[in-house]
Amino acid sequence: MLKVNLFFQTVWLSTAITGTVRTDRAHPQSIAVIGAGIGGSSSAYFLRQHFGRGVRIDVFESETVGGRLATASINGQDYETGGSTIHPFNLHMKEFAQMLGLQELKLPDDVQAVYDGEEFVFEDSDWFIINIIKLVWRYGFDYLRMKMWVESFLHRFMKVYQFQSGGYSFTTMEKLLYGVGGDEFVRMIKYSIDEALQNVGISQRFLNEIVTPILRLSSGQSANINALVGTLSLLQADSDLWRVEGGNKLVCSGLLYSAKVNLIKGKVTSIHTKRRPQRNGELVHLYEVNYTEGSDPGYSLYDIVILAAPMYPGKSQVHFHDIPQPISFYSGHYQQKVVTLVAGCLNASYFGQHGSGPFRPTTITTTAHSDGSILGASVSVPIKPVPGDQPPTCARVWKVLSPEPLAEGELSRLFPSPEAVHESHWFAHPSYSSSDEIPPFVLHDHLYHLNAMEWAASTMEMMAISAKNAALLAHHRWYQQLEKVDQDILPQGQKVEL
Known part of the structure; x- marks a missing residue:
């Protein structure tokens, strides 16, 4: 019998693990999350857990918070029109609802x-x-x-x-599935x-x-x-x-509030890599995120960027510049x-x-x-x-x-x-096919594509799993804790009773 309740006592263990890491590298100053659906909002929440309160987290959303979690009104009552159902073993979604006080x-x-x-x-x-x-x-x-x-x-x-409770992450969907x-x-x-x-x-x-x-x-x-x-x-x-009573989209707005993010109602148009000198003379690599907020253009510099939106022709309007390894749009639809x-x-x-x-x-x-x-x-x-x-x-x-x-x-x-x-x-x-190639989660050094998960399977819980993976991946690669990346065997003693 699956003892799910016992799991909730350990599901956030990775927060304590990563919180005690000692490293000489400076903490990132700012992180951008592009998209405020369930993937982007849960990504912001997990990033706050793993990087702490000192980092600025900006979330860009040009439309409505919740993305494909949405409702519509008819005859005076509201109904789900997007992602509608949650399985009892969707542990991230269950934990979100409990943490946010949602029924x-x-x-x-x-x-x-x-x-x-x-x-x-x-x-x-x-x-x-x-x-x-x-x-x-x-x-x-x-x-x-x-x-x-x-x-x-x-x-x-x-x-x-x-x-994930042990703090392990994966660079590709294939490696995640192999580990599991x-x-x-x-x-x-x-x-x-x-x-x-x-x-x-x-x-x-x-x-x-x-x-x-x-x-x-x-x-x-x-x-x-x-x-x-x-x-x-x-x-x-x-x-x-x-x-969720009141609509599943409440999870997204609740997670953004809990993570204390800066929500920017802007549409991201391009991402550039930039090099900036530090006081000690060393060069630091940053990402310049360009966006439009209403009719006004703007840009900000970030240490880490999480792309939490579909990236394929006809949908994504984000263009990438000055990145050594070319980033191409996925050919699926x-x-x-x-x-x-x-x-x-x-x-x-x-x-x-x-x-x-x-x-x-x-x-x-x-x-x-x-x-x-x-x-x-x-x-x-x-x-x-x-x-x-x-x-x-x-x-x-x-x-x-x-x-x-x-x-x-x-x-x-x-x-x-x-x-x-x-x-x-x-x-x-x-549009799934068994011949699909699944794109990687890592697009560049500190640029991650959360929605790569969708090309294997797309549910609310799978996007939350991808968000947790992206946050851990960003943390470990920033601090060079590579022993926590692409580990396909759980260490002795790292077991959670289910």
């Missing part, structure tokens, strides 16, 4: 149904034992095999927290979740009707995505998922996901349901063979639920996910008489 809002259990373009090929019952019988009848023991495989991965992946799970985990970004599950005996029917619909809903893609992001996506089908909140009664006949009884499903997933206009739909829970608020039987707020905006005709087929509609566009996830 966990447990999500209600779903009644799930899988639509293949003509009918529901599987639909949950209200009774657990009936669901088990239905799963075994249609898929044999595939569900149990998948569950055991995912839980085995999760149990082993928890080792990443042991490394050896060659087997490295291979997970080299082959697909389809291959991985077939290798443990999962049938094609189960892959088509259960696995692929979950992946379409979580990442907008099918079972050809790499096995790492596929496995993390399957965790989103677990029970006991939660979110992000997958668009459109989130449409609709208040109203869902048209059951759209999904082939023609009975007169109430429409039971609260989450609808779709197979790859269904009409590609929607990826799925689910009943959305307000970020601050009103006690005792019971809407009419069918009048709910639905969250519909699609790769493109819903055409007016499609929307009216789904909801004949919608009361209100709100549409949000996100480049939520990279």
